[in-house]
Amino acid sequence: MLTSGxxxxxxxxxxxxxxxxxxxxESDGSxxxxxxxxxxxxxxxxxxSNIESNxxxxxxxxxxxxRHVLESWLIDDALLIQNRDELLLKVFFGWNVDPQITxxxxxxxxYAVKNCVEAYKVLAAKFKAEKANRESLYHFLTLKAGLxxxxxxxxxSEEALEMLRHEIK
Numbered sequence: 001m002l003t004s005g006x007x008x009x010x011x012x013x014x015x016x017x018x019x020x021x022x023x024x025x026e027s028d029g030s031x032x033x034x035x036x037x038x039x040x041x042x043x044x045x046x047x048x049s050n051i052e053s054n055x056x057x058x059x060x061x062x063x064x065x066x067r068h069v070l071e072s073w074l075i076d077d078a079l080l081i082q083n084r085d086e087l088l089l090k091v092f093f094g095w096n097v098d099p100q101i102t103x104x105x106x107x108x109x110x111y112a113v114k115n116c117v118e119a120y121k122v123l124a125a126k127f128k129a130e131k132a133n134r135e136s137l138y139h140f141l142t143l144k145a146g147l148x149x150x151x152x153x154x155x156x157s158e159e160a161l162e163m164l165r166h167e168i169k
Contacts (some may be wrong), residue, residue: 002044003070006061006137009035012149019139022116022146035060043069053094068141091160106157120147 001012009031016026026034038044043066048056062070087109094102120143127140 002060002062003067006047006059008057008059012060020142022120022149023142038066041065041069098166103161103164103168107160110154110157110161113150113157116149117150117154120150 001007001015004015007015009028012035013026013028013031016024037058041044044060045063047059047061049059050057058153087105090105091102111150122142124140124147127136127143132138132140
């Protein structure tokens with residue numbers, strides 16, 4: 001997140017929620033320990049801004065050493081897929097509760113996914129309308145992956161609901 005410029009921990013979390021949430025999410029409780037590790041490794045630096053205010057803001061920036069580590073990590077192959085999906089875990093064990101619970105859960109999921117798909121489509125249209133730069137092209141590629149994944153999950157949830165509703169008849 002710091003490759004685009006300096007940011008506070010809050011700014012990093014906000015940027016992630018607006019860009020990488022569909023494939024990589026970090027909680028507030030994990031962002032600051034990660035920043036601390038990066039500072040200790042001299043991979044990021046920290047400066048205070050708003051010094052006049054009662055609560056100065058710490059702004060972190062990637063260092064040349066940090067950029068080198070990032071580039072090395074980007075060159076390495078990625079693991080194919082790492083999943084931890086609480087919804088699927090609850091569906092997997094759903095046979096232990098009334099099917100209506102899973103049906104309601106999937107209906108809520110569908111509502112949220114439909115809203116997310118619409119939001120992603122708006123972002124995709126903005127990407128297409130703007131003159132793409134190198135950074136936005138890569139952001140667009142991950143957005144499209146998220147959009148396709150959500151559309152796939154929506155189709156799955158429709159089939160799952162149909163099967164569950166058939167089971168309780």
